Amino acid sequence: MAAVELDNVTKVFVARARKGMRFDMADYPSGFVTALLYRLYGRTLQHAALKGVSLRVERGEFFGLLGPNGSGKTTLLRIVAGLTPPTSGSVRIFGRDVRGLRVHEYVTYVPGALAGGAWVSMALSAYENLVARARLLGVPERRVREVLDLMGLSEHAHKPVGTFSSGMVARLEVAAALLKDAPIVLLDEPTAGFSPEVELAFHEHLREVARAEGKTLIYATHHLHFAERFFDRVAVMKEGRVVAVGSPSELKAKLGPSSTVSAKVLPRGPVEGLAERLRAELEGVEGVAVRQLDEHFWEVRVVCRDAEEAITRLVPALVRANVLVRRIDVREPTLEDLYLSLIYGEAHEAA
Numbered sequence: 372m373a374a375v376e377l378d379n380v381t382k383v384f385v386a387r388a389r390k391g392m393r394f395d396m397a398d399y400p401s402g403f404v405t406a407l408l409y410r411l412y413g414r415t416l417q418h419a420a421l422k423g424v425s426l427r428v429e430r431g432e433f434f435g436l437l438g439p440n441g442s443g444k445t446t447l448l449r450i451v452a453g454l455t456p457p458t459s460g461s462v463r464i465f466g467r468d469v470r471g472l473r474v475h476e477y478v479t480y481v482p483g484a485l486a487g488g489a490w491v492s493m494a495l496s497a498y499e500n501l502v503a504r505a506r507l508l509g510v511p512e513r514r515v516r517e518v519l520d521l522m523g524l525s526e527h528a529h530k531p532v533g534t535f536s537s538g539m540v541a542r543l544e545v546a547a548a549l550l551k552d553a554p555i556v557l558l559d560e561p562t563a564g565f566s567p568e569v570e571l572a573f574h575e576h577l578r579e580v581a582r583a584e585g586k587t588l589i590y591a592t593h594h595l596h597f598a599e600r601f602f603d604r605v606a607v608m609k610e611g612r613v614v615a616v617g618s619p620s621e622l623k624a625k626l627g628p629s630s631t632v633s634a635k636v637l638p639r640g641p642v643e644g645l646a647e648r649l650r651a652e653l654e655g656v657e658g659v660a661v662r663q664l665d666e667h668f669w670e671v672r673v674v675c676r677d678a679e680e681a682i683t684r685l686v687p688a689l690v691r692a693n694v695l696v697r698r699i700d701v702r703e704p705t706l707e708d709l710y711l712s713l714i715y716g717e718a719h720e721a722a
Contacts, residue, residue: 372466374555374587375428375451380460382421382446382611420446422611423460428589428604430554433581435598436591438608439714444591445482447608448557451589452480464555479553481544481561490547493533497524497543500532501550510550518546521580538569542576549580555587567596574601599706607713614713619706629657629704630678632685634671635664637695642669645692649673652688656681668697678703 421443428434436444449455450462453474462469464477491500501515519525522542532540541561548556562570574597581588590602598605599619607615607622615622638645646661649671653659657674664670671689675681678701689696 372430373427373463374430374432374465375426375589376461376463376466377424377426377447377451378461378463380421380424380447380450380457380462381419382443382450382455383458384418384420420611421450421457424611424613426606426613426616428587430587431581431585432603433578433588433601434590435602435605436589436608437593437595437598437605437710438591439593441610442593442608443611444593444608445559446611448480448559448589448591451555452478452557454480475551475553477553478555478557479548479551480557480559481548482559491532491540491543494531496529497532497535497546498528500543501547504547505550508551510552514550514552518549521549521583522546523576536569537566538573541569541573545577545580549584549586552584554585555589556581558588558590560592561590562592562594571597577601595707595710605706607710609714615709622709623704623706625709629708630675630681631702632673632675632678632681633700633702634673634685634689634696635698636669636671636689637667637697638669639693639695645671645694648692649685649688652691653681653684 424443424447426447436447438444446455450457451464451469453469453472464472464474490504495503497519498515501519502512505512505515516525516528519528522545524539524542524546527535527539532543535543544561545556545558548558562573577588578601580586592598602619604616604618605622606613615625617625642661646659649661650656650659653673653675655675657676658672659674660672662670662672671685671694673681673685682699682701686696686699
């Protein structure tokens with residue numbers, strides 16, 4: 372049984388326009404209310420934030436939602452968290468429809484607005500902040516010690532939060548999210564503004580916690596730095612739709628034979644016709660290109676399915692063409708290549 376299932380979920384935000392003013396009707400999807408407002412105040416404005424999204428997240432997955440700002444990631448998380456109702460479609464948590472379900476018992480939502488510790492008192496210690504939150508939630512104090520240990524903050528438990536680094540504050544926010552011990556944790560851009568080394572450490576710790584406690588993590592971001600390394604599977608979103616789902620390796624495979632072998636070479640003679648000769652000798656590769664780098668050096672690029680096999684054929688072919696090889700590099704397709712291709716089209720893919 373999946374942790375979270377969305378079936379053809381659509382979310383339309385409706386507002387009325389009156390003398391340049393907008394009145395948000397995001398949480399009132401009733402057709403009756405919309406029609407009534409239209410009659411009373413004039414025309415309505417609609418924006419479809421989600422368009423027929425179907426998605427399945429398995430138990431214990433570290434699942435990534437990738438997409439640019441405005442692609443629908445936050446709306447999807449808020450619907451799963453029970454904070455915003457869908458306009459149509461169904462959402463199930465562990466097989467149970469969220470309508471009528473006490474969603475907060477199953478799901479903890481960490482909005483991006485709280486990143487950086489907006490909810491904490493900098494004058495209090497990490498322990499004191501978490502105890503205050505635990506009392507509000509009706510959580511026993513022993514859970515505070517457990518989550519501090521899980522997030523690697525036990526040594527700093529009694530230090531003022533004002534002395535913490537941004538990465539430690541983010542870990543404290545996740546510790547607070549884990550207080551309820553809900554099986555599903557939703558995170559919306561929790562590392563915005565972090566330095567690369569702090570972000571790396573945060574993701575490593577988050578993955579360890581997810582494995583230790585068996586949590587299902589759904590993590591929304593438009594940064595791809597760590598997606599390949601940490602996410603079990605990802606969904607790429609664009610303009611309210613899911614355009615691709617799978618593990619990073621599965622999605623990269625969709626790019627096809629896009630490994631590129633790049634050789635920096637020094638020709639000992641004319642280079643006219645070199646590309647044609649190499650294409651004839653490297654039959655089966657996807658493409659061969661030759662370009663001048665500077666006054667002396669040239670680059671030979673081979674696009675192929677099997678980089679290792681292409682290199683074993685390319686080097687002897689270059690030697691026969693009286694070309695010295697100075698360096699060879701191999702570039703494998705990346706998740707970023709697929710993301711840019713899906714979001715921005717072929718121009719970026721080619722770049």
